[in-house]
Amino acid sequence: MTRRAIPAIALLVVGLGGILAVGREAPVRSAPLFATADGTWMPAVGVSGALSGSWFCPGVPTDDADGVGGEIVVSNGGAEELIASYAVLTDAGVVTEGELSVAARSQARLDVDESADGASFSSVVVEVEGGRGFVEQIARHPLGTSVAACSNDTSPDWYIADGYTLDDSVETLVLTNPFDEPVSADLRFSTESRQAEPGQFDGFIVLPRSVRTIRIADLGARDEPVISVAIEARSGRLVVGRAQEYRGDRVGYDVSLAAPALRDQWWFADGERADGITETFSVYNPTDEEVEVTVFFGGLPLSATGVNERDPIVVPPRRVVVYDPTVVTGEAGTSGDADPPGTEAPDATAPDGSAPADGEGTDDEEGADDDAFVEFDDPSLELPVGRHATVFSTLAQPSIVVERVLTRPSGDSISTTVVQGATVRPPNGFVASAWRVGVGPTEPTEDALVVWNIDQVPSTVSVSVIGPDGASVVPSLSEIPLAEGAIATIDLVDPELLGRELVVSATTQVFVERSLPRGGDLAGRSGSWPLPQAG
Template sequence: MTLRQLILLVAAVSAVLALIFVDGRSTIAPIDVAEEKTQEVAMPLVSSADMLATSWFCPGVPGNDDGINSAIAIANPSDAEITATVTLLSSGQAPVSSSVSVPARSKTLVDARGGISSTFVSALVEILGSVGTVEQLISHPAGSVVTLCANRPSAEWYFADGFTGADSIEQIVLTNPFSDATVVDISFVTSETERTPANLQGFVIPPQSVITLSMDEQGARNEPVLAVSVRASSGMLIAGRSQHYLGQGRLGYSMSLGASALSTQWSFPDGEKIDGNSEQLVIYNPTKIDRSLSVVFINGSDSANSLEPAVVTAPAGRVTLLNTANIPGLPAGYYGIVISTNDLVDEGGVVVEQVVNRRIGNSVGTSVLLGAPTGAASTVWSAPSGVSAGLADSLVVLNATPVEGFVTVSQVGPAGTVALSGLESIAVPASGVVVVAVPAGLPQSEIVIQSTVQVVVQRLLSRGNDLV
């Protein structure tokens, strides 16, 4: 049996999404995988625009539980060896730095904790004189997670979805990689109200440190709706969200970056209407004005394309939930989702995450995916940690353009980037979605997706652990 968790692929990483990297490179640590049951999780990719980054900021891994394993994956797409400096940051301890060499067209795994004991440990990876891509890997008893590291810090971070129901654990992980303190104002929204706790206004994150906020301790216990805003009044930072779901319809573990900016459009390649599963779009409007949104479902078929867009109002300062099962006439199967603002106002936009609960037997697996923002579509995508070969839906490609495209799936190895047999020219219909099965038996190395039109790509990876 399999369980899939969703995570989008994005062309503009900008310290935000768990998405695919366009022309980005990296690999997954050899984290222990349970062989009896596997879960599939859609993982991040990188777009070609982000591959030029030389610094990567990882959101953090649990650092005080020896039952959780973690690693930093550094991928080198070039023809020459590269050197990277990895600096590990924590709470109340001095940074720990080390130098790592990554051979040409390969990946290297580094211990993400480095022997440090702290609630969370974050990594800054600086690639010297060249380029590469970086992901962090967590093997948690409730499921393994791959998270794209950010290629830049930001002064603002947003999380649309959050959940502390059934005593589920949500932690916001704030990392300041700089030598000066960062000062932030933090607010959150529940199903009932918006809160700005006094102790979280003018909140100081010391230099080169990691601060963890448990949301139940901030007055948000047993909340089924919990959006969070982090805005810096001085300095910049990286913000991640650690979630351990324990009930009320959600199970599993996730770690993801927040959105480092609002957007007027969000895209999701892998929407699914399948018996036993549920899909919800969580829309957070942190601005001071109401926003009108159009939700378009795309799968290249006449039935889907003939659907009128769903129109949703996102009230100012609140969270809006849209259950796709309630969309009249939405066909079963795979489809892409594009959410856009209708009003032309200069307020930045909204944040949208996709929550999917997939039923396997008597259990449920929850995945949360931040969409691809405006301008994220690209003609080249890379999955640094590879994909789970042998799955029927290893990759999902969304073509939101009016022109048919063709996609080539390749793998990076000693011989360079080589197209996979049978995947040299896959047709992607205009305003359509294509699901790609990557052949079994491939080594776990970087996968590159090239397209003749701009697309958004999402990959699925086996999580390997039964849900808790």
């Protein structure tokens, strides 16, 4: 097992505006403040003490094609058995209902496609007695396996920042109405240059306790490098997932939840610049006002402080902007590789063309000792090679959705994964210090977890496995040191960890992403968030 830690610069997140600043002196060792976000939190464990907990899954493919299917995973880390009632929904309505008995400190799985009756997509609603445990889904496809948390709640509005239909890539919206009344909603989509509100989806209906799918290409958005979608209910509440088949310059498969609310901050723990890696962020503004968005990169060496001096991103109303972090914007210099414009070195010759005599400096009449002066390079705006974390923040009211698209080399091909940013918990900006991993790797996997310490004090991170006696810390993954503001990757290679529920805990606030193998004979990874533990 190897553990990799990456030095970081100080991170300070200030107040309601979400202003991000970089300290160039010694870091201020105090906990950061976070912006308050309206709406629901991201899927989380232990959100409420209700008598039952509802989980709404974004949907899995179930059309009986080879290599296609999905399952639901219910994790019970508690000391008592729990009962989970479930309903499988398709475009035909509820096709199966039943119960899963989940023994203490174990997991239970439901094979969804066994009962889907050939529907293109099926969604599952799970009710857990006592509000204990948590639920995730696994979607399988010939282009890869995708893991996603199921939602704790429904919402009238859902947003997707990055869709893709180039090279015969297919994006499908999966809309689930888990309730007994129909939902009426409007759909609109945006690209970098236009917005459309298809007439056939003006006040469209999702029938009670059913699933409706919409292929984005059928809306006229074919061969688009980026498409953002807003679904806003006139009445009722929905769950919206996005299934994406990537082909061509992107390769992979992803099923995940859309965003149930707009935010003023979006956080990403994983990110990387290296040869062959393409990383972009889609920033979607579905509002009627222009928004300026500041980008902060964490986990960088002090020599890269200039990266966080870049110009903000301007996102026009009802548009999406694709942000490439390798493209430099701003007014600072270029880290000494070349002189900044207008700062050419003075001519080191005398007016007659001869070299200055000893003691004849150019600074004053009496001459100056050139060696007495040290010229500092301007801070670099270029993102350095290696891993980084990223935060997108705006001073506006919650108004944006941000998703990261990361394509890495994978054997003789490439692998693409899309991840929506994480959010802080309203109303007090809570960030968890413990994260629950119900679906982890089933084979030894290096760099399976990416952990970002957002506090400005050193931390230690430990990984525990849920077993018959409860959570037990893995000795080789105990008290991993993590500097203030730093990123670490953690290998999950111990056979005792594979296929088990895990708990990642830290002594500070952290964001944790997981990076799992795509499955089968496919090389590459699929990124996703585990579930934060509510405080």
